[in-house]
Amino acid sequence: MTIEAIVLEIAAAARKAGRLMSQIPTAQKNQALMTLADQLETDSERIFTANAKDVEQAGENGLSNAMIDRLKVTDATIRAMADGLREVAALGDPVGAMDESCLRPNGLEVSRMRVPLGVIGIIYESRPNVTVDAAGLCLKAGNAVILRGGSEAIHSNRALADLITASLTASGLPGKAVQVIPVTDRAAVTTLLAQESFIDLIIPRGGEGLIRFVVANSKIPVLKHYKGVCHVYVDQDADLGMAEDICFNAKVQRPGVCNAMETLLVDQSVADRFLPKVGRRLKDAGVTIRGCGRTRQRLAWAEAADDSDWPAEYLDLVLAVRVVDDLDQAMAHIADHGSNHTEVIVTRNYSRARRFIREVDASAVIVNASTRFNDGGQLGLGAEIGISTSKLHAYGPMGLKELTTTKFVVFGDGQVRTT
């Protein structure tokens, strides 16, 4: 069979499975998730054996230690996957709810009913836990899912897929509701991205290169973010102690993630008091600062920032710092260099807080808290399948509800149109 034929067969089977999935009662979907959680823990040896092959090959192929680390499945990984599935089982099911009802003058009753999207394709790199986490969320929302993980994790993903299929069929769900593409050729991805009659949504998760490739080649709608260039603006009326804690947390607590701060903007009227203190604390934590001229007047040890720093997503203990004239210059900087991901103002001023909230265009706009809160779990969505900085369908973290859509439902008693 050609790669194209393999992918086509998977996509067509997913559409059929999706139709069945859309009608599965909540209790039965939860049962499948709980069964899978148990199976992962009791059958962990099978996963470890398959994963060891991937790790061995990764070593032979000269992958970096960091990448091998992300690839490795440990007892803790298994536990996290199982616990995650149990949490998703405990979440409310968005499917079937009716909303925005109205009675039209001609007597028609119109509502919107929440329904599954249908078939979701996930294209990702490295971490095998995505296979289980993504499958769990998609299933709970009544969708079928096609998973295309990185070639370096193929043995792990196949083993996980076998477990998932067994748990689905044991709970009376269609076995094809979760399918892993078993070939590692990139042609499988381009074929997948052309199946708009079988697939309703593509979610790419990984580096910017992968995501740009997916967007450029997909005929199917894509939800994604390219990068997170998140700012904290310390206003002239900020509580500087609070600002220091927020900046430290936003940069240092987990620098490698998309909602970490990449650029700090400081109002010129507080730069003298704020920068030396926060600068020392960041430096002590190992942070390299790349500052504008006015920053380096206060932090002589800082490196000089150039134009490449303002749009940079370092994902590391590096921070760009700029002293700005006022709120307007801060918001202009964010509009010019931000990535519509997460933007924070620290202030005690009511009007400027409101202006920042209304005028800044980002998936999450935050007053007086860390950038790190732009996360599905933290914002109350329960669990997330990713963060979107596209504005269509979802802007920000995507949870169960974002894996569904609404259809119009109309009840009449013989109405016809005359105009």
Place this chain on the structure above:
Amino acid sequence: MTIEAIVLEIAAAARKAGRLMSQIPTAQKNQALMTLADQLETDSERIFTANAKDVEQAGENGLSNAMIDRLKVTDATIRAMADGLREVAALGDPVGAMDESCLRPNGLEVSRMRVPLGVIGIIYESRPNVTVDAAGLCLKAGNAVILRGGSEAIHSNRALADLITASLTASGLPGKAVQVIPVTDRAAVTTLLAQESFIDLIIPRGGEGLIRFVVANSKIPVLKHYKGVCHVYVDQDADLGMAEDICFNAKVQRPGVCNAMETLLVDQSVADRFLPKVGRRLKDAGVTIRGCGRTRQRLAWAEAADDSDWPAEYLDLVLAVRVVDDLDQAMAHIADHGSNHTEVIVTRNYSRARRFIREVDASAVIVNASTRFNDGGQLGLGAEIGISTSKLHAYGPMGLKELTTTKFVVFGDGQVRTT
């Protein structure tokens, strides 16, 4: 200037205008819409003059009478455009509302705020009224818009654009909030579809060929429907008089639109009683019927349907008719041949009505009313910019709300993340 440079300049100017538009108060947006409505009526001669050039060229280029008819701007067209703008001005402004608020255990207040999408590109054919209708809806929702009409309407569209720009600036709105691409080369479209940093959404309106071209070439999210293959299923428990009226309305009232019925499915147990009556009435109205074998047993005069009829969108006084065994066969037919647009069941049976509503996957699922009600105005959206059969962002008619998105807004008092 090259075509690419022209389009890039327009797109960059639209992004800037969009940022300004997002902050314009409702009253000021309404003022601009009302001014434009008045201007259209007082300056209609300028539009007629420009339109006459397009109509003359269309004649020279040998366009069909139907196409020239769609191109022509009359007094009635002007009045409809002006009235449409006044209706949009009267609609509520979706921008700025907060929703789905929650208080997190750590004290963060989380909400979603409705905000404009930003910049919307509309790619359409023929009818110059789309220029005004689309601009009005996009503006009211706080967006900037780039319009790319058909080359055959270029003079009309340029004249309308001049009027729109004058009305915008007279009301203090950014003049570049509505821009018409002044070149007719198709390269302008492909360049436009690549500007994902400047444009947030593309809406193509026109024939299936245009739409497929846009989807294949766009890096920007697209909302669209390819076609409307809408079914009416007449159940064994249907009120046959009601079913006849609904079928007649769905097929005959306006056969050239996407929410007209294209295939009639009749339960075998009522075929003998239903088909001869409805068949005669449709035939008298000039409808050609293309039927399955069991249909032709009842309607000897019907043409024989073949496999190409079931997925056909005739947009004409032609109807495919199939006699089915039961509800399951009807729903399987719809799943196999439908276009997720509009599906109707006529029945007095409670359980089968509920099954049809839950199990059929279409942007509008209707019990006991005409397919023709799948329309933004009819379903209570006020006005519509099109119908989406993609499931992302919007499924069904798209009104003002569908031209916006939501961002997360978070109020804290110093919260940082520890895990």
